[in-house]
Amino acid sequence: MSTPEPAPAPHADDFATGRPIAFRNATVITVDSAGVLDHADVLVVGDRIEAVGPGLEVPEGALEIDASGGILTPGxxxxxxxxxxxxxxxxxxxxxxxxxxxxxxxxxxxxxxxxxxxxxxxxxxxxxxxxxxxxxxxxxxxxxxxxxxxxxxxxxxxxxxxxxxxxxxxxxxxxxxxxxxxxxxxxxxxxxxxxxxxxxxxxxxxxxxxxxxxxxxxxxxxxxxxxxxxxxxxxxxxxxxxxxxxxxxxxxxxxxxxxxxxxxxxxxxxxxxxxxxxxxxxxxxxxxxxxxxxxxxxxxxxxxxxxxxxxxxxxxxxxxxxxxxxxxxxxxxxxxxxxxxxxxxxxxxxxxxxxxxxxxxxxxxxxxxxxxxxGSITPGKKADLVLIKNDESPAMTPILNPYAHVVFQAGTADVHTVVVDGKVVKYDGKRVGLPLAPIAAKVADSVEYVRGQLGEDRWFADMHPEITPDEEIENPYKYTEGDAHVTASGDDR
Ligand SMILES: [Zn+2]
Structure with a gap:
């Protein structure tokens, strides 16, 4: 079996070109009757999943994402x-x-x-x-x-x-x-x-x-x-x-x-x-x-x-x-x-x-x-995909049970690539465009407005609701002074 020459890793700018995308060598959780596929590829053409399987032939010019060591799930x-x-x-x-x-x-x-x-x-x-x-x-x-x-x-x-x-x-x-x-x-x-x-x-x-x-x-x-x-x-x-x-x-x-x-x-x-x-x-x-x-x-x-x-x-x-x-x-x-x-x-x-x-x-x-x-990685469906991969995370090594790994081991920091409707919106852990700063500024304005409407006292009080304290229970197991255990332990430590 011959191994195809690995394609160069795409640059974020490449994704704007609308070229086909191929995820290579992933553990694919299809969530359809195909179950989990090891070392499988997923080809995205336009807004659709074109093919799923090992060693896929992909169209010329396809962008290839190295998904080895990662889990590809539906969005x-x-x-x-x-x-x-x-x-x-x-x-x-x-x-x-x-x-x-x-x-x-x-x-x-x-x-x-x-x-x-x-x-x-x-x-x-x-x-x-x-x-x-x-x-x-x-x-x-x-x-x-x-x-x-x-x-x-x-x-x-x-x-x-x-x-x-x-x-x-x-x-x-x-x-x-x-x-x-x-x-x-x-x-x-x-x-x-x-x-x-x-x-x-x-x-x-x-x-x-x-x-x-x-x-x-x-x-x-x-x-x-x-x-x-x-x-x-x-x-x-x-x-x-x-x-x-x-x-x-x-x-x-x-x-x-x-x-x-x-x-x-x-x-x-x-x-x-x-x-x-x-x-x-x-x-x-x-x-x-x-x-x-x-x-x-x-x-x-x-x-x-x-x-x-x-x-x-x-x-x-x-x-x-x-x-x-x-x-x-x-x-x-x-x-x-x-x-x-x-x-x-x-x-x-x-x-x-x-x-x-x-x-x-x-x-x-x-x-x-x-x-x-x-909802599943099935040919013909819309390409909404998440690649969970983090080569430097101890929690992503080894991957033995893919479902359990997604639920109990992986986290948001391991979201490597996200595709929505065939469009790459995040790659290699970074969003493609979509900066936070302009949104954060709008949120800050909104917080300032709402806080101003509430006034500082209400703002603080509503954030910290009064607590009804737990009822205290008398503990019969406390040592009391003069107890032999306490005096015997001494101060010589
Ligand atoms: Zn609700």
Missing amino acids: FIDTHRHMWQTALRGYGGDWALSQYFVFYYLQWGQVFRPEDIYAGNLLSALESVDTGVTTTLDWSHGLRTPEYGEAALQAFREIPGRFVLGYGNYLGAPWEWANAPEFRRFVTDNFNAPNDMLGLQLAFDVPGAPEFPERGAFEAARELGLRVTTHAGVWGATTDTAITQMYDAGFMDDTICYVHSSSLNEQSYQKIAATGGTVSVATESEQSAGQGYPSSWAIRKYGIPASISMDTSVWWSADFFSAMRATLSADRSRDHLEAHARNETIVANRLRAEDVVHMATMGGAKSLGMEDLI
């Missing part, structure tokens, strides 16, 4: 991210859900201007493509008027990722804004032609009011042919009552994504399963905010397809490796605890790293209704 897909909140990254790290609701829903969300939505979305969109999340659903519930929606879209037009705007406005009634002429105009102005780089869904919640006014919003979604994403099974906010209302009205089908779904009863899970719905599991969110236990553990036995999401960076990270890791760990943790309660021992973990990689890729594609387009 990750986040099905629920409040991108507009990213300008306040980390601000609410110690919040509980009630503090989040008060801050955004009752008080300070209302001071956000369209330019604040734009700044947050820009930063979040850049972070997505930088870290290998090639498709992100923006759960954008701060869109008080279509002008805010235009600002959200503007950010997506400037960052070369794949986005779906989940249009929402928690300050308005969804059955009203979804049927308002100005919203309908926004839809026809921006979504009059099919565009798989920029999609639209309706984003609203169903709190369970007896008259079920959200009926009008579901009808609008059907009329416009839009999918719906809704926070379901959120402890104290959206309950089984909402699922019952949706089910009885006939609105549950495979176009609905139920975010969290972490505190629902068996009947609700069965209704989601029976109607083909999907669940977006946001483990880091559920662990900190308390919507309920991260639901991958519960929904598995009903066969409900799951995807993964980060929710909001105002609290925790937007790091998808962290999301995968937390999801696998939380699922197993619950299995162990349930077994211990029965005085049993888990001898084989049920959720596998492979399952979580599937949730992070094809699971997301299914949730967005894009499973024929993205």
